[in-house]
Amino acid sequence: DDAGGHVNNSLGYHYHGDTGMTTRIEQSDGHSAMIGYALDGYGLYAKLDDEDNEATELDECRGHTDDTRGYHYHVLSLESNEFLDCFYGAWAE
Incomplete structure (x- = not known):
């Protein structure tokens, strides 16, 4: 859909990308806006910060x-x- 998500039988509704249409929690320090939480409980933040820069020194899971x-x-x-490419933390299926 326009928000980058869809429904499937095993996962329910889920997103495949950040379109900017979801709720965003802006950060007072210019860091990328928070857009949610991953299945392992760590925060998900937008790809770009307030100045359209991508975070550097990300690990293999983009964290x-x-x-x-x-x-x-x-x-x-x-x-x-x-x-994401992978999860840093543990999560239960």
């Missing part, structure tokens, strides 16, 4: 740590058809 947010992810672009 990193800062003093304000702790460990968190930065999502992939909508064209990739996924938010």
Whole structure:
């Protein structure tokens, strides 16, 4: 749909990318806006910050740590058809 999501029988409604149409929690320090939480409980943040820069030094799961947010992810672009490459933390199916 226009928000980058759809429904399937096993996962229910879920997103495949950040279109900017979901709720965003802007960060007072210019960091990328928070857009949700991953299945492992870590925060999901938009790909680009307030100045349209992408976060640097991301790990293989597109995450990193800062003093304000702790460990968190930065999502992939909508064209990739996924938010993340992998999960840093554990999650139950």
